[in-house]
Amino acid sequence: xxxxxxxxxxxxxxILLGAFIAPILDGLRRKIRAKIQRRIGPPLLxxxxxxSKLFNLQPVLPFKNMFIVVSPYIAFATLLVLSAAVPxxxxxxxxxxxxxxxxxxxxxxxxxxxxxxxLALPNPYSNAGSTREAxxxxxxxxxxxxxxxxxxxxxxxxxLYGLAVLYGFPKNYLRISTxxxxxxxxxxxxxxxxxxxxDMGEAETEVLGGPYLEFSGRYYGLFLYALLLKRYILLSLxxxxxxxxxxxxxxxxxxxxxxxxxxxxxxxVLFLFITMSVYSVVEALYPRYRVDLAFKPLILASVIxxxxxxxxxxxx
Amino acid sequence: MxxxxxxxxxxxxxxxxxxxxxxxxHGLYTEKYAPTRDLIIYFAPRENIREIIRRLMMFxxxxxxxxxxxxxxxxxxxxxLTYIVSFDKQDLYIGVRTYxxxxxxxxxxxxxxxxxxxxxxxxxxxxxGIEFIGLKDKRKLVLPEYWPDDAHPWRKDYPxxxxxxxxxxxxxxxxxxxxxxxxxxxxxxxxxxxxDEPIHWRLYVKGETIVDAEHRGFHNWRGIExxxxxxxxxxxxxxxxxxxxxxCGFTHATSYVQAVESLAGIDIPDRARYxxxxxxxxxxxxxxxxxxxxxxxxxxxxxxxxxxWKIREHIMHLAEVLTGNRKTYGMDIVGGVRRDVLGxxxxxxxxxxxxxxxxYRELYNMLINNSILVKRTRGVGVLPRNKAISYGVVGxxxxxxxxxxxxxxxxxxxxxxxLSFDVxxxxxxxxxxxxxxxxxxxxxxxxxxEQILDALPGGPLAVDVKDIPExxxxxxxxxxxxxxxxxxxxSGLYNKIQRWRxxxxxxxxxxxxxxxxxxxxxxxxxxxxxxxxxxLACTERYLVIDVDTGSKKIMTDDELRAKSRKLSTxxx
Numbered sequence: 001x002x003x004x005x006x007x008x009x010x011x012x013x014x015i016l017l018g019a020f021i022a023p024i025l026d027g028l029r030r031k032i033r034a035k036i037q038r039r040i041g042p043p044l045l046x047x048x049x050x051x052s053k054l055f056n057l058q059p060v061l062p063f064k065n066m067f068i069v070v071s072p073y074i075a076f077a078t079l080l081v082l083s084a085a086v087p088x089x090x091x092x093x094x095x096x097x098x099x100x101x102x103x104x105x106x107x108x109x110x111x112x113x114x115x116x117x118x119l120a121l122p123n124p125y126s127n128a129g130s131t132r133e134a135x136x137x138x139x140x141x142x143x144x145x146x147x148x149x150x151x152x153x154x155x156x157x158x159x160l161y162g163l164a165v166l167y168g169f170p171k172n173y174l175r176i177s178t179x180x181x182x183x184x185x186x187x188x189x190x191x192x193x194x195x196x197x198x199d200m201g202e203a204e205t206e207v208l209g210g211p212y213l214e215f216s217g218r219y220y221g222l223f224l225y226a227l228l229l230k231r232y233i234l235l236s237l238x239x240x241x242x243x244x245x246x247x248x249x250x251x252x253x254x255x256x257x258x259x260x261x262x263x264x265x266x267x268x269v270l271f272l273f274i275t276m277s278v279y280s281v282v283e284a285l286y287p288r289y290r291v292d293l294a295f296k297p298l299i300l301a302s303v304i305x306x307x308x309x310x311x312x313x314x315x316x
Numbered sequence: 317m318x319x320x321x322x323x324x325x326x327x328x329x330x331x332x333x334x335x336x337x338x339x340x341x342h343g344l345y346t347e348k349y350a351p352t353r354d355l356i357i358y359f360a361p362r363e364n365i366r367e368i369i370r371r372l373m374m375f376x377x378x379x380x381x382x383x384x385x386x387x388x389x390x391x392x393x394x395x396x397l398t399y400i401v402s403f404d405k406q407d408l409y410i411g412v413r414t415y416x417x418x419x420x421x422x423x424x425x426x427x428x429x430x431x432x433x434x435x436x437x438x439x440x441x442x443x444x445g446i447e448f449i450g451l452k453d454k455r456k457l458v459l460p461e462y463w464p465d466d467a468h469p470w471r472k473d474y475p476x477x478x479x480x481x482x483x484x485x486x487x488x489x490x491x492x493x494x495x496x497x498x499x500x501x502x503x504x505x506x507x508x509x510x511x512d513e514p515i516h517w518r519l520y521v522k523g524e525t526i527v528d529a530e531h532r533g534f535h536n537w538r539g540i541e542x543x544x545x546x547x548x549x550x551x552x553x554x555x556x557x558x559x560x561x562x563x564c565g566f567t568h569a570t571s572y573v574q575a576v577e578s579l580a581g582i583d584i585p586d587r588a589r590y591x592x593x594x595x596x597x598x599x600x601x602x603x604x605x606x607x608x609x610x611x612x613x614x615x616x617x618x619x620x621x622x623x624x625w626k627i628r629e630h631i632m633h634l635a636e637v638l639t640g641n642r643k644t645y646g647m648d649i650v651g652g653v654r655r656d657v658l659g660x661x662x663x664x665x666x667x668x669x670x671x672x673x674x675x676y677r678e679l680y681n682m683l684i685n686n687s688i689l690v691k692r693t694r695g696v697g698v699l700p701r702n703k704a705i706s707y708g709v710v711g712x713x714x715x716x717x718x719x720x721x722x723x724x725x726x727x728x729x730x731x732x733x734x735l736s737f738d739v740x741x742x743x744x745x746x747x748x749x750x751x752x753x754x755x756x757x758x759x760x761x762x763x764x765x766e767q768i769l770d771a772l773p774g775g776p777l778a779v780d781v782k783d784i785p786e787x788x789x790x791x792x793x794x795x796x797x798x799x800x801x802x803x804x805x806x807s808g809l810y811n812k813i814q815r816w817r818x819x820x821x822x823x824x825x826x827x828x829x830x831x832x833x834x835x836x837x838x839x840x841x842x843x844x845x846x847x848x849x850x851x852l853a854c855t856e857r858y859l860v861i862d863v864d865t866g867s868k869k870i871m872t873d874d875e876l877r878a879k880s881r882k883l884s885t886x887x888x
Contacts, residue, residue: 285619
């Protein structure tokens with residue numbers, strides 16, 4: 001009973017953390033890009049102000065359709081729940097019951113939902129943006145599949161909590177295959193988050209926001225929030241597995257468990273900020289790909305998790 | 317397609333070419349005269365115009381610059397059309413003029429042969445009612461669709477306050493030319509992320525591939541020339557000319573005053589020539605940096621956008637230090653310049669140039685070494701050389717297709733003859749080549765500013781100008797950041813102009829965008845369109861329309877002043 005209550009508390013903590021930190025991470029991203037561009041940039045909480053403004057605006061939709069009206073709520077609610085499944089050692093949220101495939105494909109479900117919406121809307125820009133998004137998802141599928149299978153094969157589990165714990169053990173962590181799979185996780189989070197140069201689907205100067213074009217007010221606000229949560233969850237995968245897990249395994253000898261969970265959470269947040277800073281620097285250095293130009297790097301990138309998978313299979 | 321430039325004359329001198337042209341056109345024209353040193357007008361019957369233009373375009377480095385329509389009924393009861401062809405390597409403009417009586421305003425179109433005539437013919441059709449036989453695209457160009465077919469506002473007897481139509485009757489829809497029912501249509505503009513000014517592109521796409529494209533612009537056409545004709549004095553016009561464009565306004569003012577100085581035979585002081593060149597180069601850098609920023613933004617590279625505009629701030633500050641204004645310097649008058657560049661500011665200007673060069677070098681390296689940026693622009697929006705000649709493209713777009721033309725060198729003006737500079741030319745004709753031309757030109761302009769600051773001569777700023785001779789004509793040209801900016805001026809009675817025709821570079825560069833778009837992807841459309849650096853303020857000039865009554869009128873100085881005061885009071 002106590003364990004169940006504790007898990008419930010962690011679920012609530014993780015959901016609140018996700019809801020709070022996702023816009024903050026976006027604020028950090030905007031601030032760092034501004035610094036690189038030699039601007040002052042908006043305050044760290046600007047994304048909150050933007051969301052608050054959107055939630056207070058009257059939404060205008062192209063036509064009344066239950067699917068379109070309900071979709072932003074579904075997307076937001078799904079990702080809010082999913083943020084409690086962030087795999088962190090000693091922080092048992094939904095990660096104890098979720099596995100990697102469920103997590104990644106639920107994330108993908110939200111992307112597909114957005115694509116379907118964009119295709120359903122009577123707007124050629126939405127249609128074009130959604131088509132690009134669909135093409136990117138399809139091409140990137142290979143990368144995601146290799147990464148999941150590679151990690152599952154190396155760690156012998158797909159359970160998220162199990163992964164969070166096992167990834168940090170030196171016998172797993174110091175393998176060459178893990179090096180490739182870790183790199184794959186960072187790449188996966190970056191590309192799947194649609195940071196520049198992979199923001200073809202929403203490209204504002206080309207397709208005016210693509211699938212999101214016809215959404216306004218709270219509907220767009222919910223989609224935006226959902227997108228930020230998706231980015232946070234994706235970012236949490238490499239951060240927790242590659243960076244937090246080994247540290248947690250080292251600290252467990254020195255810090256007792258209830259306190260260790262809090263420390264792990266603190267380290268997780270710290271690394272989230274550091275990783276997002278690195279991502280923001282990379283993002284500021286490149287223009288956007290054209291969708292056909294992006295295919296080559298996306299396919300070539302699949303070589304990295306494939307090598308990780310093969311090495312894991314060979315036992316390296 | 318007609319082949320151009322079959323006869324190579326670029327190495328020949330002006331006199332030699334003039335005699336060759338005389339021989340070539342023998343029997344096709346009735347008389348000729350030379351109003352100024354660099355302009356010769358041939359008079360020819362309308363039946364021969366097509367053949368004359370074809371023969372002129374056979375010579376290398378020639379292009380149709382502009383077709384100037386004019387209502388000359390007060391002089392000789394006729395309308396006139398003057399086809400001005402530039403001979404770029406001989407510093408020569410040849411005008412071919414034909415007269416059309418009021419009762420028979422028809423002439424054969426040349427737009428099928430020389431694409432540069434396409435917009436010019438449509439404009440003259442709108443404004444004078446001249447019918448071009450064989451012109452396929454008979455949509456209105458500068459006037460809106462609902463404008464009555466018998467109302468031609470450029471005619472001298474067209475009253476300013478004539479009601480156009482009752483707007484409440486309902487406006488006719490825009491009728492696209494393209495009929496591609498099996499294709500998706502994507503409208504780009506009039507309001508779109510990449511449009512700073514309104515323009516509409518109708519893109520017919522299959523998947524993401526553009527199969528056809530269609531343009532409708534001039535939403536803000538303002539008819540600025542009409543304000544000048546007969547209402548403003550010669551020295552008031554430079555100020556309104558400078559307001560044609562918020563980016564390259566000084567090129568318009570300079571182009572206009574050069575035309576007037578040319579027709580009146582005025583030699584301006586050396587110091588004024590140098591100051592004009594100085595400001596023109598500052599404007600070029602400012603414009604190019606603005607474009608580089610926008611191009612980066614379109615490609616999703618906001619770091620390049622921000623850094624470029626940061627450097628642009630330095631050049632704007634430099635303009636403010638030298639003239640007192642960041643933009644719209646108000647320096648040009650007929651006969652010289654109004655204000656001096658103060659000696660104690662020159663040191664600051666030199667420091668500024670050094671700083672700009674250093675920061676720009678960093679930006680330049682960052683841009684040309686960015687692999688994605690190069691991939692997004694290489695081989696995209698290619699304009700073949702022959703089409704570039706046919707459309708008469710100018711400036712960086714022409715130089716990116718291998719056409720070695722630059723008005724600063726070819727029709728030298730201000731102080732450029734005494735300054736040394738290179739003209740960057742690339743041959744690929746794609747967006748990357750256009751970008752590289754502009755990137756290189758910024759370095760050349762910085763060099764030129766340094767040369768001007770070092771060699772700035774002393775002396776007066778302007779000569780005293782008396783009355784301008786009546787019924788004279790001339791062209792004034794300036795290499796604007798976007799290319800040749802040509803102003804045709806004809807003097808009238810009572811110290812007022814009779815005809816002023818402004819042909820901004822974007823007027824020559826926007827029509828071929830249609831060709832540049834076809835075959836490329838939707839993702840490329842914004843950067844292809846932006847690559848010509850379209851300036852719609854230049855291309856469209858203004859007029860005031862009362863929305864309630866449909867009538868149009870010209871605001872007087874007092875009315876504008878009163879409106880401005882009212883607004884200021886409201887703002888508080």
